Amino acid sequence: MTTPASLHPHDGLARLAAGLFAAAGLDEGKAEAMGRLLVLTDMMGRHTHGLAQVGPYLEQIERGLMEGKGEPETLRDAGGTIVWDGGYRPGLWLMERALHLGFERLPRHGTVTFAIRRSHHIGCLAALAKQATDRGYLAIIASSGPHTKIVAPFGGKAGLFSPNPFAIGFPTSDSPVLVDICASVTTLSLTREKTAAGELFEHPWVLDHEGRPSRDPSVVEKGEKRGSLMLLGGVESGHKGFGLALMVEALTGGLAGHGRREAPTRWGANVFLQLLDPEAFAGRDAFLAQMDFLAGQVHANPPIDPAAPVRLPGEKAARLIARAEAEGVRVSAALAESLRAHAARLGVDASALG
Numbered sequence: 001m002t003t004p005a006s007l008h009p010h011d012g013l014a015r016l017a018a019g020l021f022a023a024a025g026l027d028e029g030k031a032e033a034m035g036r037l038l039v040l041t042d043m044m045g046r047h048t049h050g051l052a053q054v055g056p057y058l059e060q061i062e063r064g065l066m067e068g069k070g071e072p073e074t075l076r077d078a079g080g081t082i083v084w085d086g087g088y089r090p091g092l093w094l095m096e097r098a099l100h101l102g103f104e105r106l107p108r109h110g111t112v113t114f115a116i117r118r119s120h121h122i123g124c125l126a127a128l129a130k131q132a133t134d135r136g137y138l139a140i141i142a143s144s145g146p147h148t149k150i151v152a153p154f155g156g157k158a159g160l161f162s163p164n165p166f167a168i169g170f171p172t173s174d175s176p177v178l179v180d181i182c183a184s185v186t187t188l189s190l191t192r193e194k195t196a197a198g199e200l201f202e203h204p205w206v207l208d209h210e211g212r213p214s215r216d217p218s219v220v221e222k223g224e225k226r227g228s229l230m231l232l233g234g235v236e237s238g239h240k241g242f243g244l245a246l247m248v249e250a251l252t253g254g255l256a257g258h259g260r261r262e263a264p265t266r267w268g269a270n271v272f273l274q275l276l277d278p279e280a281f282a283g284r285d286a287f288l289a290q291m292d293f294l295a296g297q298v299h300a301n302p303p304i305d306p307a308a309p310v311r312l313p314g315e316k317a318a319r320l321i322a323r324a325e326a327e328g329v330r331v332s333a334a335l336a337e338s339l340r341a342h343a344a345r346l347g348v349d350a351s352a353l354g
Helices: 010-024 028-043 051-062 091-109 125-133 188-197 217-221 234-256 284-300 315-327 333-346
Strands: 006-008 073-077 081-085 111-119 138-144 165-170 177-182 269-276 329-331
Touching: 006 010, 010 028, 010 051, 010 329, 010 333, 028 051, 028 091, 028 125, 028 315, 028 329, 051 333, 081 091, 091 111, 091 125, 091 269, 111 234, 125 138, 125 165, 125 177, 138 234, 165 234, 188 217, 234 269, 329 333
Parallel strands: 081 111
Antiparallel strands: 006 329, 073 081, 111 269, 138 165, 138 269, 165 177
């Protein structure tokens, strides 16, 4: 029988995660940003990219593969465009630094665009885009992992790309719209989670080493005969996911000037971040009028299932955040056990878990 998850206050969990990262070697500010944003990700219901990443991140810190100190190197700064070398510092912290610098510059430039090379993993893109939408801005984010070859090009059977996530967030007068997708049908995190649990996907979302559709997630991890994640669009329309993967490669590795050509071997990311202020275009009021009208049209669309009204991406996250603030954040028994073990090893107070 599966042990039920427990609920815990979000601020206590954020302090616990920050304490673990600090004890492992991150500067206090980096550790605080990491803990807070991972918990926000869990509050949004994206559990594969929330506190479940604490263990892998700690391993990276302790092996010296995530740099715990220092600042990104500025390679170019033209005011509205900035290129950073993150030096494999924590991706969530780097992204928050970039976001806040962008917010400072938006009143002058209207749009601010970053290309970041050699960031560490940046987690859930929707949680980052929300930082912009909460301020009335638009955010476009893309990320690629040039070390990862797990998604084959359309028509091919050998992995070439990472899942290459892409997100856009924009405000409405109600909750923000947060679109967070990737070039593959599923993610590597979920594939590994299913493999560890001995579960099959409900649908064929991966390809075996011969390029045949499969429901078995373990085919992606089978040594020299590794399969790949299926492109968005599947066997029939995978050229669409292929196009998205190529777009992300250009925005990230291309604009950052670092990517697959350099053949890095460590877990990291190239990132594209663009912030836009509607006031610099037709105006904030005009933007909200258009988006509010669109949202109303979406909600008024007759649903296929009357019990499941049509909703916008981001609305479920808003409901889950409100619930987590009121009731606590869900932590599975296995994750709680893992966090307690890390806390005991690092001498960190784990009382936030009860």
